[in-house]
Amino acid sequence: METKKIVVKGVVQGVGFRPFIYRLGRENNLKGYVKNMGNYVEIVVSGEEEDIRNFLRDIRDKKPPLAQIEKIEVLDYSLPLPYRTFVIENSGGKVEKGGGTVPPDVSICEECLREMWDRKNRRYRYPFIACTNCGPRFTIVKRLPYDRENTSMADFPLCEECLREYRDPRDRRFHAQATCCPRCGPQVYLLDSEGEVLGEGDRAIVEGVKLLNEGSILAVKGIGGTHLACRCDMDHVVLKLRERLGRPTQPFAVMSKEENLELFAEVGEEEWALLKSPRRPIVVLKKGRDYNRYFSEHISNLDTVGVMLPYSGLHYLLLEGSEAPAYVMTSGNLPGHPMAIGNDEILHKLRGIADYFLIHNREIVNRCDDSVVKRVNNRVVFLRRSRGYVPEPVVVVNHRDIRENRENIIAVGPEINSTACLIKGNRFYLSQHIGNTSKYETFKYLSEGIERLLKITNTRDIQGVVCDLHPGYNSTRLARELAERFDAELYSIQHHKAHAYALLGDEDIFQDSIIIAIDGLGYGEDGKIWGGEILRYRDKRMERMGHLEEQFMPGGDLCTEYPLRMLMAILYKRLEREELVEFIRGYNVFDDRTLELILFQLDRGINLQETTSCGRVLDALSAMLSICQRKTYDGEPAIRLEGFVRSRGYSEREY
Ligand SMILES: [Zn+2]
Ligand SMILES: [Zn+2]
Numbered sequence: 001m002e003t004k005k006i007v008v009k010g011v012v013q014g015v016g017f018r019p020f021i022y023r024l025g026r027e028n029n030l031k032g033y034v035k036n037m038g039n040y041v042e043i044v045v046s047g048e049e050e051d052i053r054n055f056l057r058d059i060r061d062k063k064p065p066l067a068q069i070e071k072i073e074v075l076d077y078s079l080p081l082p083y084r085t086f087v088i089e090n091s092g093g094k095v096e097k098g099g100g101t102v103p104p105d106v107s108i109c110e111e112c113l114r115e116m117w118d119r120k121n122r123r124y125r126y127p128f129i130a131c132t133n134c135g136p137r138f139t140i141v142k143r144l145p146y147d148r149e150n151t152s153m154a155d156f157p158l159c160e161e162c163l164r165e166y167r168d169p170r171d172r173r174f175h176a177q178a179t180c181c182p183r184c185g186p187q188v189y190l191l192d193s194e195g196e197v198l199g200e201g202d203r204a205i206v207e208g209v210k211l212l213n214e215g216s217i218l219a220v221k222g223i224g225g226t227h228l229a230c231r232c233d234m235d236h237v238v239l240k241l242r243e244r245l246g247r248p249t250q251p252f253a254v255m256s257k258e259e260n261l262e263l264f265a266e267v268g269e270e271e272w273a274l275l276k277s278p279r280r281p282i283v284v285l286k287k288g289r290d291y292n293r294y295f296s297e298h299i300s301n302l303d304t305v306g307v308m309l310p311y312s313g314l315h316y317l318l319l320e321g322s323e324a325p326a327y328v329m330t331s332g333n334l335p336g337h338p339m340a341i342g343n344d345e346i347l348h349k350l351r352g353i354a355d356y357f358l359i360h361n362r363e364i365v366n367r368c369d370d371s372v373v374k375r376v377n378n379r380v381v382f383l384r385r386s387r388g389y390v391p392e393p394v395v396v397v398n399h400r401d402i403r404e405n406r407e408n409i410i411a412v413g414p415e416i417n418s419t420a421c422l423i424k425g426n427r428f429y430l431s432q433h434i435g436n437t438s439k440y441e442t443f444k445y446l447s448e449g450i451e452r453l454l455k456i457t458n459t460r461d462i463q464g465v466v467c468d469l470h471p472g473y474n475s476t477r478l479a480r481e482l483a484e485r486f487d488a489e490l491y492s493i494q495h496h497k498a499h500a501y502a503l504l505g506d507e508d509i510f511q512d513s514i515i516i517a518i519d520g521l522g523y524g525e526d527g528k529i530w531g532g533e534i535l536r537y538r539d540k541r542m543e544r545m546g547h548l549e550e551q552f553m554p555g556g557d558l559c560t561e562y563p564l565r566m567l568m569a570i571l572y573k574r575l576e577r578e579e580l581v582e583f584i585r586g587y588n589v590f591d592d593r594t595l596e597l598i599l600f601q602l603d604r605g606i607n608l609q610e611t612t613s614c615g616r617v618l619d620a621l622s623a624m625l626s627i628c629q630r631k632t633y634d635g636e637p638a639i640r641l642e643g644f645v646r647s648r649g650y651s652e653r654e655y
Helices: 017-027 049-061 110-116 160-167 202-213 235-245 258-264 269-276 313-320 343-349 440-456 474-486 495-507 563-572 577-585 592-604 614-624 636-647
Strands: 002-011 031-036 040-047 068-076 086-088 188-192 197-200 218-221 226-231 254-256 282-287 304-308 326-331 356-360 372-376 379-384 408-411 421-424 427-430 464-468 489-493 513-523 529-538 541-547 551-554 608-611
Touching: 002 049, 017 031, 017 040, 017 049, 017 086, 040 049, 049 068, 110 313, 188 202, 197 202, 202 218, 202 226, 202 313, 202 356, 218 343, 226 235, 235 326, 254 258, 254 313, 258 269, 269 282, 269 372, 343 356, 421 440, 440 474, 464 474, 464 495, 474 489, 489 495, 495 513, 495 529, 495 541, 513 614, 529 608, 529 614, 551 563, 551 592, 551 614, 563 577, 563 592, 563 614, 577 592, 614 636
Parallel strands: 031 086, 218 356, 254 304, 282 372, 408 464, 464 489
Antiparallel strands: 002 040, 002 068, 031 040, 188 197, 188 356, 218 226, 226 326, 254 326, 282 304, 372 379, 408 421, 421 427, 513 529, 529 541, 551 608
């Protein structure tokens, strides 16, 4: 007989790990306990040497599908062990420092789905059905350890039957923190724009589907955020949504049943795997030949469409009765603002945009936008890493300094399309997608997102804070505050150097490299706007080796909104004056006064910024080809240029 203490680190909370260990312990005739310590799991076992060996092997070989084991430590244990059998102990009160956090949200599993469609099941058509293998995690957790009282499920005490399942180690819902049923769990409500309740529970959903079929726009509060939903196949409905949102052309993502997907999109094997994975991201797909038969032309003016499969019970129920091949499912927010998640907030902010509101009474603790991925040159790249991936860390092993890092560091991100990152050792915990932090609400969201990251990783001290070199960003100000609060070192880094380092980290390659940064804008070390940079990484240093030709931006930011300004500035260097004026006038975008003003700015050097941005050159080209004369969303001229080129039959490698 021997006794061992085993410490397991990694994603081992909220994934059915303890019941799994419990079963293994019993199967291998061991005595002892398993205990959740907040960010790791502690096991003490006593038994025959061979049984313990088998037990350890089984932990690795048979672990639950969602668990990720980073490390197993086996220590000798000499204290007396007062157990006659193997048990699950209550969570440790004192949470230890060190690695680990909750897993990301997981889409509804096959078993729960089967139960939800089973008339005889007590959770028949219940949208919040969940078990240890599926359901929300990150979006409901307030702090560690991941126990029900530390989540927004604390508002819903378990009924007798649910409690029985919750306490039964042989049950799929044993210690499933999000489990509930129609008797004890959250409920959905259908409201009109005045806040009047039109229906509750299943009736609300049935009515909601009817309204969608009739062409209404519904705000649907889901698991980690709120979508605006409507049919994808009615022009006037899609246009109504565009007009109300003030989003004239930015493509909408759609949600479709699996069996409808190939009607309107081309789906490769790898794309299928992504679509169906428990992370359920939006996958950008090439439009199929019959796309126009099923979709309004106003969904996407590109040659692609962003598609996701349903990932919660509510989505399946909404799609079930749909007469349309898919729903538009776009984030419920005004452009540039974070998604509305509180019930009052949803009603207040989306009034005038949504006709009806399908909400529920469970709090969304951590807002989390849908993730977006796309296949480029046979590789999958993130356009947005958020729901389904956050807060799972990116782990870097190939850089010695990072591998041996003992410090906790916060990086606050730049300004547009921001995410924050908490670095602990060699683990990089990226926040969910935050957005444009020049807007106050989004800036607040960034600051809250960072606080939450600290909580759910049990981080109390910070040694370093990193921000963008730009002195005027809100995020830079936040970094200064954080550095002061934690008495930490403050570092600022040039935007594209940060991109380059991130790329090295993503690939986990830290060799001498040449890196090309093709971007919209970032504050340069010379005070100019950078964005088309050749960088060299050597001897742990990043250096600017070269860049695109500097171009003037007459009117500053106006150039990003009206790319023809950029074209004019570029051609100003090449063409005779009359030739230039005649050429630009031909586009009918600027009146003569504006034309004169731009020329005046270029002649006199007034209100001119200088930039090496590659984005601005692509914008100018897009304007030159009359593809896009006004930017209505981030990156639009270049994105539409790409779509234009591909629709002419060029592959990615050719252009
Ligand atoms: Zn499940
Ligand atoms: Zn219940």
